[in-house]
Amino acid sequence: MKFKKFLKYIAFLLLIGCLGFLYSFSGKRNSNKKVTEIIIEFEAGDNQFLTHSMVNKLLIQNDTTVKNQAKSVINLYSLEKTVSENPYVENAAVFLTISGTLKSIIKQRTPVARIVDKKDSYYVDKQGVKIPLSSNYSARVMLVSGVKQEEEVKEILPLISFILQDNFLQKEVVGIEKFADDEYQFSVRSGNYKIDFGKLSEIDVKFKKLKAFYNKTFEDKTIEEYKTINLKYHNQVVCAK
Structure with a gap:
């Protein structure tokens, strides 16, 4: 009985170790993935102060576009702060998807x-x-x-x-x-x-x-x-x- 419990304990530890390794490997692989696409969405409304190209110019990091940069080096907080500080923006959310898309959802001021x-x-x-x-x-x-x-x-x-x-x-x-x-x-x-x-x-x-x-x-x-x-x-x- 004790031996069986010991084997179950070892198997449990091995399972946890494997899961940790896979999670670490997956996380590292995901962080090295590059931004493949930039999507900008405006919340419903009549205002058209901002254009997609204007927002694209705000999504700049280290003097260059974030497209083709590794996900691990993208500073989402800084990008969201820059977009939010635009005088035409009421609210902004900037985030990365698993597939490598940088998405920005913007509500313009009314x-x-x-x-x-x-x-x-x-x-x-x-x-x-x-x-x-x-x-x-x-x-x-x-x-x-x-x-x-x-x-x-x-x-x-x-x-x-x-x-x-x-x-x-x-x-x-x-x-x-x-x-x-x-x-x-x-x-x-x-x-x-x-x-x-x-x-x-x-x-x-x-x-x-x-x-x-x-x-x-x-x-x-x-x-x-x-x-x-x-x-x-x-x-x-x-x-x-």
Whole structure:
């Protein structure tokens, strides 16, 4: 009985040793394998700021492409960090497959507005992150002027978010201008008139008043008579012809 147990113990050790050897051999063989292909995938979305060739230029290690380099020398952390730091990238994942393919999956930032200034012009996403303009792609978003400081951009984001969450407002409001007294005015798609929104207070109440006013004036076509629609006053809409 003891001898049989001893044989089983030896057999177990031999099995563990063989498995360890095979694992080590397989790992070494895999690490020496070269990168045969680079695949770049963009997550679903309308943005086209980045192209495959632009990302390929980011996947550089030691001043050369990672293709045909051994898998063991590829610094995935460094490559992923480089891609993630691109201003058009929100999230990026870079990894190697067993077959030797270097794969990069990228989610591009989604602009919600374009900040227009005399000195500069750029997009911002829903977190207020600055996105530079691109020669590859022009996003169709509302224009925002009169906003210069980063704090002012953060301040207006709830208003932009409210507009974008409403199907009608998203199509209607095409521009927002901030004035020195911290009041806002909208440019709209449906006419040449302006909407005086006032300060960023009671946002939902003001838009309810605007929709109710639209329902009436669109129906009788009197909307065409006005130059400004003022939402600043409590429980009323004041218009100027």
